[in-house]
Amino acid sequence: MSSYDFPDARGHFGPYGGVYVAETLMAALDELNAEYARAKADPAFWQEYHYELKHFVGRPSPVYHAKRWSEQLGGAQIYFKREDLNHTGAHKVNNTIGQALLARRMGKKRVIAETGAGQHGVASATVAARYGMECVVYMGAEDVKRQAPNVFRMKLLGATVVPVESGSKTLKDALNEAMRDWVTNIDSTFYILGTAAGPHPYPMLVRDFQRIIGIEAKEQMQEMVGRQPDMVVACVGGGSNAIGIFHPYVEVEGVRLVGVEAGGDGVATGRHAAPLTAGKPGVLHGFRSYLMQDENGQIIETHSVSAGLDYPGVGPEHSLLKDIGRAEYVAINDDEALRAFEDCCHLEGIIPALESSHALAHAAKVAPTMGRDQIILVNLSGRGDKDINTVASLMGLTL
Amino acid sequence: MSRIAETFTRLQAAGEKALIPFITAGDPDPGLTVSLMHGLVEGGADVIELGVPFSDPMADGPVIQRASERALAHKVGLRNVLDMVREFRRSNQQTPVVLMGYLNPVHVLGYEVFAKEAAAAGVDGVLTVDCPPEEAAELSAALTAARLDPVFLIAPTTPMARVKQIAALARGYVYYVSLKGVTGAGNLDIDDVARKIAALREFIDVPIGVGFGIRDAETARAISTAADAVVVGSRLVQEIEAATPETAKEQLTRLVASLKDAIR
Numbered sequence: 001m002s003s004y005d006f007p008d009a010r011g012h013f014g015p016y017g018g019v020y021v022a023e024t025l026m027a028a029l030d031e032l033n034a035e036y037a038r039a040k041a042d043p044a045f046w047q048e049y050h051y052e053l054k055h056f057v058g059r060p061s062p063v064y065h066a067k068r069w070s071e072q073l074g075g076a077q078i079y080f081k082r083e084d085l086n087h088t089g090a091h092k093v094n095n096t097i098g099q100a101l102l103a104r105r106m107g108k109k110r111v112i113a114e115t116g117a118g119q120h121g122v123a124s125a126t127v128a129a130r131y132g133m134e135c136v137v138y139m140g141a142e143d144v145k146r147q148a149p150n151v152f153r154m155k156l157l158g159a160t161v162v163p164v165e166s167g168s169k170t171l172k173d174a175l176n177e178a179m180r181d182w183v184t185n186i187d188s189t190f191y192i193l194g195t196a197a198g199p200h201p202y203p204m205l206v207r208d209f210q211r212i213i214g215i216e217a218k219e220q221m222q223e224m225v226g227r228q229p230d231m232v233v234a235c236v237g238g239g240s241n242a243i244g245i246f247h248p249y250v251e252v253e254g255v256r257l258v259g260v261e262a263g264g265d266g267v268a269t270g271r272h273a274a275p276l277t278a279g280k281p282g283v284l285h286g287f288r289s290y291l292m293q294d295e296n297g298q299i300i301e302t303h304s305v306s307a308g309l310d311y312p313g314v315g316p317e318h319s320l321l322k323d324i325g326r327a328e329y330v331a332i333n334d335d336e337a338l339r340a341f342e343d344c345c346h347l348e349g350i351i352p353a354l355e356s357s358h359a360l361a362h363a364a365k366v367a368p369t370m371g372r373d374q375i376i377l378v379n380l381s382g383r384g385d386k387d388i389n390t391v392a393s394l395m396g397l398t399l
Numbered sequence: 400m401s402r403i404a405e406t407f408t409r410l411q412a413a414g415e416k417a418l419i420p421f422i423t424a425g426d427p428d429p430g431l432t433v434s435l436m437h438g439l440v441e442g443g444a445d446v447i448e449l450g451v452p453f454s455d456p457m458a459d460g461p462v463i464q465r466a467s468e469r470a471l472a473h474k475v476g477l478r479n480v481l482d483m484v485r486e487f488r489r490s491n492q493q494t495p496v497v498l499m500g501y502l503n504p505v506h507v508l509g510y511e512v513f514a515k516e517a518a519a520a521g522v523d524g525v526l527t528v529d530c531p532p533e534e535a536a537e538l539s540a541a542l543t544a545a546r547l548d549p550v551f552l553i554a555p556t557t558p559m560a561r562v563k564q565i566a567a568l569a570r571g572y573v574y575y576v577s578l579k580g581v582t583g584a585g586n587l588d589i590d591d592v593a594r595k596i597a598a599l600r601e602f603i604d605v606p607i608g609v610g611f612g613i614r615d616a617e618t619a620r621a622i623s624t625a626a627d628a629v630v631v632g633s634r635l636v637q638e639i640e641a642a643t644p645e646t647a648k649e650q651l652t653r654l655v656a657s658l659k660d661a662i663r
Binding site for chain 1: 452456457474504508529554561580
């Protein structure tokens with residue numbers, strides 16, 4: 001595995017990725033690619049990025065040993081990478097800072113973003129406020145309803161939230177609408193894409209801005225337990241938190257990488273959001289990857305209790321990691337994720353995001369099958385404050 | 400010579416500009432599409448762009464999005480669209496038909512399979528909106544092998560270096576996107592379009608069609624002074640949307656005739 005070096009110059013991760021967009025966007029993507037190449041080679045850019053992560057976000061996020069839960073499960077020791085402790089409550093801000101710094105370098109005064117659970121929207125609104133930019137966030141009308149607290153947070157931060165009424169009214173439709181805005185306002189606007197997907201160079205640059213998770217975790221694990229985990233587990237919607245923690249581990253032998261997709265009502269029911277588990281390769285939103293689609297190539301509506309995983313595609317690098325066998329991908333159903341959500345609250349005193357609860361559920365599932373001396377590192381990608389209304393209504397309560 | 404090239408050669412000889420109307424296959428009902436296509440020809444359509452419905456039409460404005468949704472409510476897939484072209488060809492062998500849509504429905508069928516079936520059905524050209532030249536090698540090869548014309552977009556943002564790259568691949572005609580925006584947008588700048596087209600002529604040998612945002616006879620006329628073809632989509636789809644199934648064909652024919660008159 002010593003030659004893992006993706007994407008290639010044109011954004012391909014093996015047969016995945018690429019630049020599948022309408023002609024009008026091509027020049028903007030080329031411009032972004034060129035600017036990122038300059039920024040990447042500029043130590044001052046990274047210096048500012050790291051300064052912001054330290055002083056604005058509060059990094060490094062700690063690694064935490066979930067002792068009570070591990071004990072109860074009676075197998076592998078579970079550790080959390082605490083991205084939930086970041087400013088704005090999730091890993092998303094690592095990326096929005098990087099992209100906002102790029103936007104500033106490019107002289108763009110207006111940023112747009114798509115959001116599902118609202119975490120990326122909040123993180124985008126936050127950096128827009130921080131750097132004095134106008135911010136418009138596209139959010140599926142369905143998600144606007146189920147993530148009301150985050151909608152209000154974005155408004156408090158000065159962003160305009162546009163509910164998207166087309167299609168399934170979720171993340172994929174928000175992405176369509178953001179692309180339409182971008183194509184219309186291409187000269188003035190920077191598109192802060194929220195996950196490691198979309199046309200090149202987004203999957204690469206989002207990964208590069210999220211790699212900090214895995215880079216820190218490697219150092220922290222070494223420091224805490226003197227070795228690397230046996231397994232790293234992360235939830236996968238678009239896949240940015242997962243690629244962020246996986247990527248620095250790709251060439252580390254003996255570390256299993258497990259991505260956890262949203263199984264919704266169960267993969268067998270068809271009501272899920274697990275393209276790597278049950279989809280096949282296709283082209284959507286500017287890139288080629290595993291996709292949930294019907295026999296006519298139409299995109300299938302997805303279902304998940306967590307808005308952030310409710311997406312029919314997945315970042316192209318995950319498709320490659322699956323095909324080459326370097327990462328495994330599994331699905332966790334809504335009910336399993338909710339059980340893990342509750343256990344995490346009760347046993348560890350941490351309210352996890354419903355997205356992250358999928359990763360926790362898988363860890364809880366496999367830990368008992370592993371030895372007590374083995375280690376599972378879970379990327380706790382976000383905190384669950386935003387989900388309390390959803391969880392309450394599932395319990396039959398109104399807050 | 401392809402049916403598209405023949406059409407443009409004939410029009411150029413007559414000193415005429417081409418009118419290229421766009422409708423979405425299966426909108427509002429799959430049973431109506433072939434009749435609407437004939438209606439377009441009766442009104443004066445020189446080439447028909449037939450939209451292949453897609454669940455996520457990122458480059459389209461709300462009008463064509465709704466057309467796609469109406470067609471998809473009838474589960475219209477790419478193979479159904481090919482059946483419609485086949486039926487249209489039974490009584491029309493002259494008017495070129497260009498399929499316009501997104502890559503995934505073609506991708507899922509397989510490029511070679513699609514190209515062969517499309518050619519057999521009587522399709523003449525294919526424009527996949529989200530497949531720029533960088534990603535088009537395989538699809539273009541399959542289309543060309545089946546004697547179909549790959550039609551490419553050129554945008555106001557396309558630098559001249561890319562124009563040359565597109566020119567090398569383009570067959571039939573190129574589609575110049577008249578504005579920065581989605582289909583049906585309202586920010587068209589005619590003088591700017593005319594200047595761009597003049598610049599494109601240096602590199603582009605095939606005819607240049609212009610579309611996005613052409614809403615009436617007056618705009619169509621202005622654009623036709625610079626372009627070889629005028630593409631009208633959203634305006635026609637709106638007409639279908641406002642009509643009843645009984646009146647749709649007649650209304651469409653009348654509208655197309657008024658547009659063709661304007662550019663003659």
